[in-house]
Amino acid sequence: QHRCSHINSSICLNRLSSCVKNAVKALSTSNQHINKTQQCKMLPGLVSSQAQLCRTNLELMQTIVQAAREVKKTCQKTFADMRWNCSSIEAPKYLPDLERGTRESAFVYALSAAAISHTIARACTTGDLKLCTCGPIPGDTPEPGYRWGGCADNLHYGLLVGSKFSDAPMKMKKKSGSHANKLMHLHNSEVGRQVLKDALVMKCKCHGVSGSCSIRTCWRGLQDLKEIAMDLKAKYLSATKVVHRPMGTRKQLVPKDIDIRPVRENELVYLQSSPDFCTRNEKLGSVGTQERQCNKTSSGSDSCDLMCCGRGYNPYTEKVVERCHCKYHWCCYVTCKKCERTVERYVCK
Numbered sequence: 594q595h596r597c598s599h600i601n602s603s604i605c606l607n608r609l610s611s612c613v614k615n616a617v618k619a620l621s622t623s624n625q626h627i628n629k630t631q632q633c634k635m636l637p638g639l640v641s642s643q644a645q646l647c648r649t650n651l652e653l654m655q656t657i658v659q660a661a662r663e664v665k666k667t668c669q670k671t672f673a674d675m676r677w678n679c680s681s682i683e684a685p686k687y688l689p690d691l692e693r694g695t696r697e698s699a700f701v702y703a704l705s706a707a708a709i710s711h712t713i714a715r716a717c718t719t720g721d722l723k724l725c726t727c728g729p730i731p732g733d734t735p736e737p738g739y740r741w742g743g744c745a746d747n748l749h750y751g752l753l754v755g756s757k758f759s760d761a762p763m764k765m766k767k768k769s770g771s772h773a774n775k776l777m778h779l780h781n782s783e784v785g786r787q788v789l790k791d792a793l794v795m796k797c798k799c800h801g802v803s804g805s806c807s808i809r810t811c812w813r814g815l816q817d818l819k820e821i822a823m824d825l826k827a828k829y830l831s832a833t834k835v836v837h838r839p840m841g842t843r844k845q846l847v848p849k850d851i852d853i854r855p856v857r858e859n860e861l862v863y864l865q866s867s868p869d870f871c872t873r874n875e876k877l878g879s880v881g882t883q884e885r886q887c888n889k890t891s892s893g894s895d896s897c898d899l900m901c902c903g904r905g906y907n908p909y910t911e912k913v914v915e916r917c918h919c920k921y922h923w924c925c926y927v928t929c930k931k932c933e934r935t936v937e938r939y940v941c942k
């Protein structure tokens with residue numbers, strides 16, 4: 594079993610999710626007196642303050658496992674067109690890569706922190722968490738034709754409890770991980786939560802005779818995690834390299850190459866340059882781009898030129914089945930035929 598007090602808990606929990614599931618299952622099926630001290634000890638890799646959260650709020654663990662799954666899925670989708678495709682989250686042996694303080698780890702920490710708070714905020718709304726309820730109804734009166742209603746995502750609770758869990762490994766006094774790395778992870782986690790705050794938007798539902806929408810019921814809801822991940826990807830692309838330097842009485846992270854200015858609250862920061870991810874190098878956490886699919890007509894990062902690092906590519910054909918010749922029938926259904934089409938695709942040499 595892994596001890597992973599020094600690494601981000603959500604990455605860690607990826608591996609631990611089966612342990613957590615077992616613990617939660619044992620709890621829910623047990624009609625005996627529940628010994629939470631015991632149960633939370635069954636979850637390896639939790640640092641002490643996380644284990645304490647677990648004891649006081651065991652159902653939270655299920656939510657965090659769900660967040661860990663979301664992080665993996667969303668990260669891989671968001672980076673499907675990049676050389677680094679978030680494989681580090683998949684293969685535990687690449688985890689050291691995410692601990693090196695690279696741009697990629699900056700993204701993963703920010704996304705993890707956002708995802709944990711996001712999932713908790715939503716779990717309050719769906720009733721999956723008993724210790725919280727809907728978020729507050731806004732104080733201001735909405736425009737005419739609109740009224741507040743529904744159940745707001747509880748962002749406040751999500752941020753409060755989520756940051757307690759996410760930041761616990763970085764706030765521990767001892768244990769492994771350099772001070773600089775901890776500062777970096779804490780900063781990037783906060784950036785992730787800031788992006789999450791900006792993702793709280795007004796959502797409305799129409800009412801009125803036959804969908805006339807004469808009155809709308811509105812609440813504050815969070816955008817999907819993939820939107821948040823896209824914002825963070827933009828920040829990843831423009832992340833700032835920093836160094837750990839004495840500033841006043843303490844050592845802080847300051848931008849490396851730019852004029853003297855403090856680190857901005859809305860920028861992702863990293864300490865170590867990344868490899869180009871072209872070739873396989875397990876030590877650096879690169880799986881390389883051999884066999885990756887590329888896009889011959891794209892001019893972006895998924896273009897065959899960039900993705901394959903100039904090595905060239907091999908074409909292959911694939912049959913895709915699509916719905917076609919669709920017909921609308923009164924009232925109200927659609928029938929379609931299935932058409933087969935051959936498409937040419939390319940993979941890097």
Ligand SMILES: *[C@@H]1O[C@H](CO)[C@@H](O)[C@H](O)[C@H]1NC(C)=O
Nearest residue numbers: 626627628629630631632634
């Ligand atoms: C729970 O289990 C731990 C470890 O086995 C034990 O020390 C503790 O006394 C138990 N607590 C209760 C309330 O049964």
Ligand SMILES: *[C@@H]1O[C@H](CO)[C@@H](O)[C@H](O)[C@H]1NC(C)=O
Nearest residue numbers: 669678680880882883884885
């Ligand atoms: C990432 O790229 C590697 C190397 O080509 C590949 O083996 C892996 O399946 C990819 N992962 C995802 C999630 O696409």
Ligand SMILES: *[C@@H]1O[C@H](CO)[C@@H](O)[C@H](O)[C@H]1NC(C)=O
Nearest residue numbers: 887888889890891892893938
């Ligand atoms: C390839 O890139 C082009 C241009 O960006 C895009 O329109 C097309 O959908 C992409 N093809 C695939 C298979 O992703």
